[in-house]
Amino acid sequence: LSTCEAESDCQNNIKRSCTLNESASAKGIDASVAAVLADQGWIVATPVGNSMWPLLKRQRNAVLIRQAAGRLRRHDIALFRRDNGQLVLHRVMEVGYQDYACCGDNQLTWEHGIREDQILGLVEGFYRGESFISCTDPGYQRYVRLWCSSMGLRRICLQGAMVMRKTAVILHRPARPVEPACTQTANPRSTATAYLLQLVAAVLHRQSPPLPTRSLDWAILTVLVEAHHLERLVDQAIRSGEAADPQFESCVPAEARRKLRQLANSNLRRFIRQDYEISRLQASFEAQAIDYLPLKGLVLQYCYPAPGLRYMTDADILIRSGQLERAVRAVQALGYTMASDSPHHVMLHQGPSLTLELHHTLLSGQIGHKLGNVWDRAKPDGQSNHGYQLAPEDFTAYLLAHMAKHFSHGGIGIRSLIDIQVTRQHFQDNWNEQSLQRKLQDLGLREFSSRLQALANDWFGENPAFNQDDELSQFIISSAMIGTCEQATLQSVAAQGKHRQLVQARQQNIKQNRQNNLLQDKLRWCISRVFPSTSELAITYPWLTGWPWLLPIAWLARAGSIVWQRPQNLRLLFWIWQIKPQAVHRIHKLAAQLNLHDLDLQA
Amino acid sequence: MKIKPGFILRQVAGQSVVVAVGPAAANFNGMIYLNPTGALLWQQLEQGSTREQLVESMLVRYTVDRSSARLDVDSFMATIIQAGFVEP
Numbered sequence: 001l002s003t004c005e006a007e008s009d010c011q012n013n014i015k016r017s018c019t020l021n022e023s024a025s026a027k028g029i030d031a032s033v034a035a036v037l038a039d040q041g042w043i044v045a046t047p048v049g050n051s052m053w054p055l056l057k058r059q060r061n062a063v064l065i066r067q068a069a070g071r072l073r074r075h076d077i078a079l080f081r082r083d084n085g086q087l088v089l090h091r092v093m094e095v096g097y098q099d100y101a102c103c104g105d106n107q108l109t110w111e112h113g114i115r116e117d118q119i120l121g122l123v124e125g126f127y128r129g130e131s132f133i134s135c136t137d138p139g140y141q142r143y144v145r146l147w148c149s150s151m152g153l154r155r156i157c158l159q160g161a162m163v164m165r166k167t168a169v170i171l172h173r174p175a176r177p178v179e180p181a182c183t184q185t186a187n188p189r190s191t192a193t194a195y196l197l198q199l200v201a202a203v204l205h206r207q208s209p210p211l212p213t214r215s216l217d218w219a220i221l222t223v224l225v226e227a228h229h230l231e232r233l234v235d236q237a238i239r240s241g242e243a244a245d246p247q248f249e250s251c252v253p254a255e256a257r258r259k260l261r262q263l264a265n266s267n268l269r270r271f272i273r274q275d276y277e278i279s280r281l282q283a284s285f286e287a288q289a290i291d292y293l294p295l296k297g298l299v300l301q302y303c304y305p306a307p308g309l310r311y312m313t314d315a316d317i318l319i320r321s322g323q324l325e326r327a328v329r330a331v332q333a334l335g336y337t338m339a340s341d342s343p344h345h346v347m348l349h350q351g352p353s354l355t356l357e358l359h360h361t362l363l364s365g366q367i368g369h370k371l372g373n374v375w376d377r378a379k380p381d382g383q384s385n386h387g388y389q390l391a392p393e394d395f396t397a398y399l400l401a402h403m404a405k406h407f408s409h410g411g412i413g414i415r416s417l418i419d420i421q422v423t424r425q426h427f428q429d430n431w432n433e434q435s436l437q438r439k440l441q442d443l444g445l446r447e448f449s450s451r452l453q454a455l456a457n458d459w460f461g462e463n464p465a466f467n468q469d470d471e472l473s474q475f476i477i478s479s480a481m482i483g484t485c486e487q488a489t490l491q492s493v494a495a496q497g498k499h500r501q502l503v504q505a506r507q508q509n510i511k512q513n514r515q516n517n518l519l520q521d522k523l524r525w526c527i528s529r530v531f532p533s534t535s536e537l538a539i540t541y542p543w544l545t546g547w548p549w550l551l552p553i554a555w556l557a558r559a560g561s562i563v564w565q566r567p568q569n570l571r572l573l574f575w576i577w578q579i580k581p582q583a584v585h586r587i588h589k590l591a592a593q594l595n596l597h598d599l600d601l602q603a
Numbered sequence: 604m605k606i607k608p609g610f611i612l613r614q615v616a617g618q619s620v621v622v623a624v625g626p627a628a629a630n631f632n633g634m635i636y637l638n639p640t641g642a643l644l645w646q647q648l649e650q651g652s653t654r655e656q657l658v659e660s661m662l663v664r665y666t667v668d669r670s671s672a673r674l675d676v677d678s679f680m681a682t683i684i685q686a687g688f689v690e691p
Contacts, residue, residue, distance in 0.1 A: 236616065269634045272613045272622045306616050335625075351628060 033065075033087060037079075037121050042066045044127075047089055051104030052077070055143070056089075056126060063089070064132070065121040071095065075144050077123035077135070078102060080114050089123070093148070105147055108155050156567040192220040193477055194466045199237035200230060200418060201464045203305060208244035209237045211251050218256035226263060227480040228413040229311035232271075235264030236309060271301075271308040277354045278315060284330045286386055292327070293318040293378055293388040295359065296402065299395065300419055303426035311415065311481070314355035316345075320375060321360045328358060342539045344368075362398055370443050371397060392431035396423055397439045400449050407448070408596055409491060410483020413476060414459075421456040447595040471590055489572050493518075493525045494584045518581050526573060531555055604680075604689050605651035612637070612645050621645065621688075635688075640665070644679050648689060654680065 036043050046062045056063065065079050072078055076092045080102065093110055094101035100114040125134040133140055195216055202209035225234050238260065241248040278298065285292045297312035304310050319327045328346055332338065336348040336356060345359040363371055374394045381387040390398065399419065406412045440446045455472060458465050468477060479487055537554045538544040544554050562569055609627025613620055619642035621635040622628075637645055640661070647660050654676060661672040683689055 265634055268615060268620065269622050269632075272611070272615065272620060273624050273628065275613070276611055276624050308615050351625075 033079075037065065037067050042124075043121075049104075051106050052089060052091070053106040055105050055147075061126050061128065063126045064124045065089075066124050068119045068122045071116075072100060072119065072122060075148060078114070078119055079121035079123070080118045081120055082118070087120070091148075152563070152567070156563075156570050188215075188217040188220055190468060191215060192217050192224060193468055196221055196224050196228075196230065196234070197414070197459050197464070197466045197468075199234050200414070201460045201466075202240065203233050203237045203309065204418070204421065204460050206305060207240075209241045211241070211245065211248060218253050222256055222259055222263075224477075225260065228415055229267070229481045230414060231260065231263040231267045232309045232311065233418075235260055236306075267311055268308060271312070274312060274315060274354050275307070277350055277356075280334055281315075281317070281331065281356070282384065282387065284334055285327065286384055288326060288330050289386060290323050290327050290330060291320050291375075291386045291388060293375075293390060295362075295390070296399065299389070300399075300423065303419075303422040310418075313482075314347075314357055316357045316359060318359045318362060318374070324358065324360045331356060331358065340539045341542060363401055367401055367443050371401070371439075374398070392427040393436045393439055396427065396431070396436060397443060397445065399423060400440065400445045400452075401443060403452070404445060404448050404594075404596055406482050407594070408495075408591065410485075410488030411475060411479025411491075412483065413479050413481040415481050417452065417456040417459060417476065420452055421460040424453070424456075444595060447593075451594055471586065472593075475590060485569065485572055486575060489525070489576055490579055490583055491587055493521050493576060493579060494587045518579070518584060521584075522576050522579065525576060529573070530559070532558070604648060604653070604691060606645065606648045607688060607690050610688055612642060612649070614642075619645075631687075635686075640675070641679060644676065645683075648683075 033043055033045055043065050044062050045065065046059055047056055048058050050058050055061075063077075068078070072092050072095065074092055074095050077089060078092050078100065079087060079089050081087050088102075088111075090102040090104045090107075090111065092100050093103045094112075098116065099112070100119070101110045101112045102114050103110045123135060125132055125137075127133070191213065195212055199209045225231055238248070238252060238257070242252075278294075282292070284290075295316040295318055297310060298315055298317070301307050301310045301312065324346065328338070328348070331348050334350070336350045339347040339349050339355070341347075344361040344364050345357040348356045348358070350356065361368060362374055371394070374390055375388075377391040377394055378388040379391070381389045389395075403412050403416050403419075406416070437446065440449050451472060455476070458467055467473060478484075532555070534544055534548050534551055534554075537551070537558065541554045541557065544550060607627065609623050609625050610621055610631075611624055613622070619637040619639070621637060623631040623633075643660060643664055644657055647657055652660070654673075657676045657680075658669065658672045661667060661676065662669065665672075667675075680689075
């Protein structure tokens with residue numbers, strides 16, 4: 001009669017961790033090992049997995065395992081049985097009161113909660129060729145100390161490699177134009193991207209998606225879905241396909257379906273929490289007579305076929321400058337904590353579910369000046385006393401200016417194209433097209449707007465074509481939702497140089513000049529990242545405004561926080577040297593085509 | 604009995620979904636899907652209802668005999684009590 005199906009992130013995390021470790025665990029040691037170990041007290045076995053590399057190489061280094069007796073010590077190598085029956089050979093990283101935390105030498109994630117009753121054996125030594133090396137060997141002990149103490153450094157390297165593999169390899173893999181599905185030579189990434197666009201288009205048109213082809217690589221599709229945060233849209237499309245055609249379900253591999261549903265559920269949960277928080281905020285603003293004007297995702301989600309289909313990272317609300325202090329106090333009274341105070345917005349957090357940006361200006365710089373005071377043209381939302389909505393032309397212009405900022409600082413993804421398409425469909429009866437075009441022309445966004453609109457129409461219009469072989473399409477598909485770190489770095493390096501001079505140098509084909517400029521740009525970028533300016537750091541460390549002479553302390557604090565919290569970002573300092581002049585050239589060429597070079601984008 | 608504070612029921616894309624918000628989210632990061640009957644009982648429990656009141660609400664909404672309704676209410680209650688979603 002009633003179903004009550006609970007899905008826990010915690011459980012999913014455990015499952016995910018097991019799946020990851022499965023591939024790297026000691027698969028070669030099968031279940032019979034446990035029986036032999038219990039019978040004769042010791043066994044020699046050869047692991048198949050790579051999780052203990054570089055100590056143990058797969059199928060090469062045999063290990064001598066003795067039955068465990070008593071508590072293990074830190075850095076012992078334990079053979080234990082997971083609750084799913086799998087046998088694993090990993091190093092003890094932490095000895096708890098009643099359990100252990102273990103991790104392979106070639107892994108980053110500690111597996112917590114290994115109980116005493118799961119421990120079967122303890123590695124006494126291993127073979128290197130014909131030589132037996134005991135775990136009491138001084139050389140081995142030195143290796144253990146060195147390897148375990150360098151965990152942080154290895155984390156940086158391995159996480160960097162994983163992120164690169166996940167995003168750069170799949171997203172940046174060169175794609176060829178989509179070939180007919182019946183041919184076997186179609187590029188897997190192109191096929192997956194084309195089908196992803198088809199799924200999104202089906203939801204936007206409230207239709208059932210076509211059946212996927214047999215050659216579709218669901219792993220690539222899942223990575224693209226996750227990178228562009230289209231989880232709910234794709235889940236909706238698949239549900240619709242399954243409801244319309246019984247064959248559909250059999251075309252989607254169970255593992256991909258499970259993963260996509262899990263991602264969609266996670267986003268749905270996030271949306272409900274955000275929606276709840278927004279209701280609280282609105283009630284608080286109403287109670288304190290503070291005028292508020294929802295921006296970006298808060299408006300866009302209602303342009304989609306159903307609320308919650310669009311992934312929203314943070315909530316943006318415009319507040320009148322004179323009411324900002326009161327608004328911040330009202331939000332803090334709801335349990336939000338201040339995160340940063342930048343020139344045009346105050347950022348506050350409420351747990352993991354919502355980051356709130358209270359804007360007092362929409363755009364700064366020249367483009368913000370041209371947009372003027374949007375409050376003059378805003379209208380009451382008709383549902384509350386203090387809620388307002390932007391004029392449709394202002395909303396669209398602001399949306400495009402914001403996209404242009406992201407485009408120039410990391411990229412924009414497929415979601416932005418969907419935003420453009422649904423915004424036009426939602427507002428086109430209410431806006432003055434000529435007025436909008438004049439505004440876009442004035443802001444310098446006409447070319448950018450028309451190119452993106454054409455592409456959005458190409459992908460999600462009445463007769464979609466799903467073309468993806470031009471440079472703009474490639475840039476958007478490889479950019480993830482709001483750009484990748486690599487793309488942002490590349491664009492930042494490109495921005496270090498004087499754009500016009502570089503373009504001129506390229507046009508004259510002065511290769512040496514270009515190389516030298518790029519080298520200088522890379523160095524300048526590295527210096528700017530390691531030693532940011534006072535104004536840049538004051539956003540994170542507001543005390544710098546009062547004591548600017550403490551800048552070196554802020555540099556150290558920032559470096560420490562990156563190493564501790566975002567070590568993967570350090571890889572960019574190494575990745576940057578791989579940037580080739582051609583890549584920078586492509587960025588400049590695209591920016592020139594979209595007329596973005598001259599824009600003063602500080603939104 | 605009443606649903607603990609911090610659990611909210613929402614209708615999204617035709618589905619009834621319950622998530623934890625605020626401090627409750629620290630202990631429950633999952634999501635509960637309810638069918639229409641589950642959603643009806645949950646809404647009643649948000650206001651604080653006894654077992655008999657839940658049974659009555661089912662008899663009003665659905666064509667079902669009292670004993671079947673009691674069985675279904677008991678089954679639902681057992682599930683959500685075990686999951687720790689209600690307070691006495």
